[in-house]
Amino acid sequence: MGKLQAGIIPVTPFQQNCTILFDDETREGVVIDPGGDVPVIEATIRENNLLIKEIWITHGHIDHAGGASQLRDALDVRVIGPHEADLPLLENLEMQARSFGVAMEAHNLVPDRWLADGDTVSFGDHVFEVYHCPGHAPGHVIFYNPLQKFAHLGDVLFNGSIGRTDLPGGDHATLLASIRDKVLPLGDEVGFLCGHGPGSRIGDERRGNPYLQGL
Numbered sequence: 001m002g003k004l005q006a007g008i009i010p011v012t013p014f015q016q017n018c019t020i021l022f023d024d025e026t027r028e029g030v031v032i033d034p035g036g037d038v039p040v041i042e043a044t045i046r047e048n049n050l051l052i053k054e055i056w057i058t059h060g061h062i063d064h065a066g067g068a069s070q071l072r073d074a075l076d077v078r079v080i081g082p083h084e085a086d087l088p089l090l091e092n093l094e095m096q097a098r099s100f101g102v103a104m105e106a107h108n109l110v111p112d113r114w115l116a117d118g119d120t121v122s123f124g125d126h127v128f129e130v131y132h133c134p135g136h137a138p139g140h141v142i143f144y145n146p147l148q149k150f151a152h153l154g155d156v157l158f159n160g161s162i163g164r165t166d167l168p169g170g171d172h173a174t175l176l177a178s179i180r181d182k183v184l185p186l187g188d189e190v191g192f193l194c195g196h197g198p199g200s201r202i203g204d205e206r207r208g209n210p211y212l213q214g215l
Contacts, residue, residue: 135175
């Protein structure tokens with residue numbers, strides 16, 4: 001087994017972190033949250049000689065899932081996740097684009113597999129645990145690799161902030177409960193990437209993130 005590597009491609013007007021996780025020896029990997037700019041994602045895959053096995057979705061907002069259907073067709077792979085509670089969002093990705101008034105291509109999506117709390121997903125020898133973390137979106141999931149002490153948290157927790165809860169299906173108290181009950185117990189030493197901006201470590205956020213004080 002090679003080392004787990006991660007690359008980030010900022011996509012869409014929302015500058016969302018489309019993330020490619022891959023094995024540095026086999027070049028097998030997955031794309032997490034291809035929100036848009038699919039030709040750019042495809043070019044990055046080709047330039048780095050990567051073999052994409054699946055597409056993983058953290059939640060159903062347009063900047064994370066808007067390009068998933070197009071990329072699925074281009075790569076002939078399955079879309080995995082999020083939790084089924086985000087079906088209403090995924091069925092209305094094209095309407096989300098119009099409501100936000102952004103010039104980006106988006107296609108409605110039904111995943112090939114829904115995810116639930118306690119599931120696992122993997123590529124090669126790299127296995128990730130799935131945690132259902134609602135609050136930013138009802139069906140939001142995160143991915144955690146215990147062996148590498150690495151997590152992809154989507155829009156649940158950011159470096160210095162937390163996900164928005166003013167969008168349809170969002171709830172501030174629910175998001176804080178997800179962070180308290182699912183994210184923080186992963187451990188202070190766990191490093192993470194997120195849906196926007198730079199990553200961090202859970203311990204740094206527990207100590208310094210103003211939104212987490214008192215959890």
